[in-house]
Amino acid sequence: MHIEIQRNADMSITNQIYHSVLDQIRSDFLEEGSPLPSVRKLSKQLGVSLVTVVKAYQKLEQDGFITSVQGKGTFIKKTKKEVVEGKKGSSSYDWQLSVEDYLPRSQFARFHQVPEKIHLSSSMIDPGLLPNRYLEQEIHRMLSKNPRVLSKYGEIQGDKALRQAMVEYLQKMNLSTDPENILVTNGSQQGIDLIARTFVGPGDVVVMEAPTYPGAIDVFRGRGATILTVPVDSEGMRVDLLHHLCDKYKPKIIYTVPTFHNPTGAVMPTKRRREILEIAESTQSLVIEDDPCSEIYFDRKPPAAMKSLDKEGHVIYLKGLSKILAPGCRIGILAASGSIFKRLLAAKANTDLGSPLLTQKAIIPFITSKRMMDHLKKLRIALKIRRDLVLDILSQHAPEEVSWFLPKGGLNIWLTLPSWMDTNHFLVETKKEQITFLPGAACYPADQENHHLRLSFSYMNEQPLTQGVTTICHLLQSAVYLKNKQGSSPHF
Incomplete structure (x- = not known):
């Protein structure tokens, strides 16, 4: 696992380690259940103190990304029981973990092509609108x-x-x-x-x-x-x-x-x-x-x-x-x-x-040819209709705690949720409904903000777009209701 430490950066080394591991988890470079280097090994590799690495690992564990198993090591967290107890079995590809790479992150590719039916995560244009x-x-x-x-x-x-x-x-x-x-x-x-x-x-x-x-x-x-x-x-x-x-x-x-x-x-x-x-x-x-x-x-x-x-x-x-x-x-x-x-x-x-x-x-x-200008004119009309549709749904169904920026062009709408919400966790819930969006944390190069999300209105036609955005609003409404009722954040 390659981590680039920048000693003159404004961000602390502990936070650099934290974000580097988190970026690699979110980029799927570190698979669920795979082991992390020991604290001693990573501190020696990076030339930093044991305390610095310990603090980074503690923060990752506190935030639910890794888990430590006494006598076995530290692993990327997985909900399956066998990982908490330690890895069982071995893949013939396990040796590849020893081959060091120099890719700190590749988050965007994960949201470019997705299996979910309602695809709001990548700002692509509906093929039916193209020549x-x-x-x-x-x-x-x-x-x-x-x-x-x-x-x-x-x-x-x-x-x-x-x-x-x-x-x-x-x-x-x-x-x-x-x-x-x-x-x-x-x-x-x-x-x-x-x-x-x-x-x-x-x-x-x-x-x-x-x-x-x-x-x-x-x-x-x-x-x-x-x-x-x-x-x-x-x-x-x-x-x-x-x-x-x-x-x-x-x-x-x-x-x-x-x-x-x-x-x-x-x-x-x-x-x-x-x-x-x-x-x-x-x-x-x-x-x-x-x-x-x-x-x-x-x-x-x-x-x-x-x-x-x-x-x-x-x-x-x-x-x-x-x-x-x-x-x-x-x-x-x-x-x-x-x-x-x-x-x-x-x-x-x-x-x-x-x-x-x-x-x-x-x-x-x-x-x-003139076809290009005609195509762009039709494209603007079609995408404006879809943007307005999403804005109308948000106005009717989104909780009042949610705000958004009014785009006067382009393909996306940027939403800001209550600060206690983490859209990386919220994405897990929307995927159960076959809906994806882009979590805002992927758009921050340094200190990540987790309570934003990007909805791309350009790829889906009106019917799935309506279904997807309405469902997202209902899930947000439920989360806010539980928060107000229980006084604690929902577990997503």
Whole structure:
């Protein structure tokens, strides 16, 4: 079990150990019933005192994540009786526990594809709302005209015709660039990973919003970054607190989702975008501007991208097409300039020698036609209907102790529950009803807040969406009732 200790971090070493073990439990790296290193072994491995490890283990046991068995050791807690008594039997794969890895967490993947019928945990779009038939026809047409497209490697930077098409697409969003400054990626997630593996090493400071997109947390934690967080308000990242943080530390990266922030849905005004860019310029930092779905607005268009204000090449802009067009194509773009771009291009070459040519070619006719704008218009209407449906159900059925942020675009609604509720435990109850959501703790890079959850309204159609949200509200009502009646928190 690999734990990265950052001795200059604001978080105590005890809490770092606690959160590292908890992250690995929630990422399913540590299976239920598997043993943890002894206190003595872990303290020697990390170069910390026995007392420090003991306190971390005691907190994990107190919070119900591990259990100690006298004379046998400490194990990941399991409800089955045989684990409390000690592990019985042995798998032929048990030897693999001795192979050390360097993955501190991978929480987001657990909620991306789930077996539950009512899937509210991942911000994907209902396949029925996407142009599947048109893209299918376009692939057939392309293969019949040019079957050798399957026999060719694409350019590492990405197909030039697609890069030119994306330049024109971004211009409609008031963002000017050129094909030479665009890199085609396998979705935005690869863009984040390329930036991290190129510019982030152990101890480098990365500033992130709290909460933020959990897939980005997973990547930066995997690089051993020192992650510092800035709270989010109704206008995105708090610039006053960012100023204070950057006065004390010099961040390598500032990561932000300024438009329909994931998970809260906040939209950052132009003034604040400009202020963050000025901070980056003064500290010689890079800004990663992650833009997964700025096209999905319900009232008016959001402000232009921060990248449109960038004159000195501080902003690396990520635009995903997977969500709004074709998840199976896994296409996104990265826009940067200067030597920053050249180094990212080299990282892309080292990673996969270029994205698949077939899927790149397939989407070009669509994004360059009027069909793309018509598709986005219909998508906004359909998703606004679903957002309003969820808001209406919450208004009617959620306990008054529950609050939520009103998103003016995007795919998610962020709920805040009473502070005594832990949504990781609440998820166990909703799964019994075949319903999933994203627990808020997954969205916090450092000190986790457990009383939030993210509902994604974009994937399920109206009937299961109504059933899922209504059931969640009823379960919350029951929990609040029991709390008020018994004076103690329900056991979930």
